[in-house]
Amino acid sequence: MFWRKRREEGRVSEDSWLIVGLGNPGAKYEATRHNVGQMAVDVLADRLGSRFSPHKTGSRVAEGRLRPGGPKLVLAKSNGYMNTSGGPVSALAKYFGIPADRVIVLHDELDLPFDALKLKQGGGHGGHNGLRDIAKALSTPDFLRVRIGIGRPPGRQDPADFVLRPFASGERESLAVLLEDAADAAEALVEDGLLAAQQRFHGRAK
Template sequence: MATHPKEIRIVCGLGNPGAEYEHTRHNAGFATVDALARRADVRYWKSEAGALVAPYPVRSQDGSERTVLLAKPESYMNTSGGPLSKLMRAHHVSPQEVLVVHDEVDLAPGALEVKFGGGLNAHNGLRSIASKLGTRDFARLRVGTGRPPGRMSVADWALRTLKGAFLEEFLAEAEDAADLAALCLERGVEACLGRR
């Protein structure tokens, strides 16, 4: 039976906790959620179910208002499905009501794509989530990081601390991703599928 995305109730950014990972490509999900939080003037994150959470106000196209939960799992990327699944149970949220924001090496730097379901592309965060939820049917916002140059490993590329112009680009891309995430919340995921 085919499933479809529903109105999003949780936006979960993927990343690794700690200052040493903050400005790395692998933390594109956290950076995007942080950009959304700044727009809503979020001053306080609380710890719940192993994740940092904050409310985010959304005005839908029909003018109605609702509150979505922003979430950043406090575990490492490869175990992020645990905190997210606990949070979903606590708030009675289905997989189809979740938008996961994550880094994607198979998209060019700065490229963005919204998709629903499908493959996990060897992404440890997505694998953990799909395993804990028992389904791949959740929405994703893929934030392109590109592939490493030369013989550098994907892990080194993803976890290298960004500085100077590279950091400026990364933060600008997170703002663009936050724009697209906000559009998903306002218009619905289906209206944004494939959008780059």
């Protein structure tokens, strides 16, 4: 209903995309598995030559275009915690006039092996509280997702503890490539659409 009203008012942007990297704020969390989405958005910002700065919606935002005359990208990292990602994402979407089907969320995924990527639109949250909160705040689950595999914890380690730990030393070389691929996947969603991007990136794990 909200987006229909915005379109009727002519306030929905037709060439802009909101790309959100999920994570928790502060140095304590920035290198943890749960923040892999924010790490990938940092890669995108570097490519655009753009820096994140505070935005009144409660996020840090960087803006740019993939190419001259190309789609505008609004990159965002919430100043709040993962479980409360919905409010900032919804506020940004409304501020920039971006409908839910042009929102791309990059996030960690326990159900994928480390170094795997999967792309989807809509569906459930799989126990991911950040996705749950975003779907609630947008009043729809039909945003796009770049699911970045971090794997399951070893042995009987609690998944809640696992996601808040840094990547192992043996994973860090592959992590750099994974982040570049996740950034590539977000760009492909914008430029080529979901199906073409899925065909390119699914099954890319080593």
